[in-house]
Amino acid sequence: MPELPEVETSRRGIKPHILNKKVTDVIIRNKNLRWPIPGSLKKQLIDQVIQKVDRRGKYILLYTSAGTVILHLGMSGSLRILNKSATAEKHDHFDIIFSNNKVLRLRDPRRFGCVLWAKSDPLKHKLLINLGPEPLNDEFTAEYLFEISRNRKVAIKTFLMNSHIVVGVGNIYANESLFAAGINPKRAAHKISLKSYQSLVPKIKAILKKSIEQGGSTLKDFINEDGKPGYFQQTLCVYGRDSEPCINCGNSIKQIIQAQRSTYYCTTCQK
DNA sequence: ACTTCGACCTGTTGGC
DNA sequence: TGCCAACAGGTCGAAG
Known part of the structure; x- marks a missing residue:
């Protein structure tokens, strides 16, 4: 959840x-x-x-x-x-x-x-001391991601989901932010340019911010029945949309497995 | 130091 | 309709 x-x-x-x-x-x-x-x-x-x-x-x-x-x-x-x-x-x-x-x-x-x-x-605490920066803090920048990724061969999507790199980017938002930035989730983290990271970081921040706002606005009261979380009501561009048309180009969204997790992306829009 | 993979659990879904 | 396999929003820690 x-x-x-x-x-x-x-x-x-x-x-x-x-x-x-x-x-x-x-x-x-x-x-x-x-x-x-x-x-x-x-x-x-x-x-x-x-x-x-x-x-x-x-x-x-x-x-x-x-x-x-x-x-x-x-x-x-x-x-x-x-x-x-x-x-x-x-x-x-x-x-x-x-x-x-x-x-x-x-x-x-x-x-x-x-x-x-x-x-x-x-x-x-052991579980918290080595966590990466908060994605919504100023210390989470394109320059930071670029520097820390220089020797990392893992796919960018897996890299983003690593909490020691940055916390809070789960499977839905890793997929969605890479789509928004037009980056292929399979690309190695160290091969991604500073320019691409400069496109990606603001997307991550914007998508998370919007979802938090929607969560706050849809969840009026935490007592009794809780409504659906806000991010369920927002339109997801790629997550869970295997074989459905890309909202940009109409080509079919592809589903693959990376690090045992589902990845969804558009092979045309994400290079 | 980095990467991959198994493991932890139950509930829901989709195909036959 | 029922059964069963596959899959689910996370992430640690061991093994390679």
Whole structure:
């Protein structure tokens, strides 16, 4: 489910309900996510106040004075805010309950997500310390991508999806931004010119920004039934459009597999 | 140091 | 209609 826009929308959605709220209980129904939810987490979190609701890449960070919850939604995770009396369903693995009688509930059918605890600076955590820049920050530039790609022979699409290069560019947006920039996803990262990177980087930023805005505008309330994430309502130019006509030239969109993930592109428009 | 590949899971979809 | 294989928005860590 979650690409960066949905993670950011989730962060914004839960924030007003949990910021400055005190944790009264923690329920772990199934600790077996990608990594086990630490057994100590309940003890650490109870009585703590959420001081900051942040994001780094696709990790959501809930800061308290005792430490930080590091949360990842994996492939199928979602967060909701409910009344604490709401019945937990099949894949609702984890709850944080607050003094305002609300619960932050994690649902994750595939259990590729994780809930971890960092005692000190979570940005120094093993999983976060080597992450690349945020795509929407100023440090993410064409020059940066050009420099860091000089010895990298991997396909540009795989390169873009590497979180150590840049965070938050998942399969949908890697495909869409390469189409927007007219770059063939199979080209080796080191063979792409600065000029092409100068075309690509603003596309990545624009597409992510637009999706986050749509996520925010379509998700009015994080309580109860959550609507479809914004990026589902936006038109995708290539992703999932195998054999359909290219919106530019009408030729058929091609699907291939790269690094075990589906790639979609137009062989005419993307060189 | 870089690249590839297996692994972790369940739910949904499409072809027969 | 039913069954089964293929596939799904992620990413780590081992092996090459």
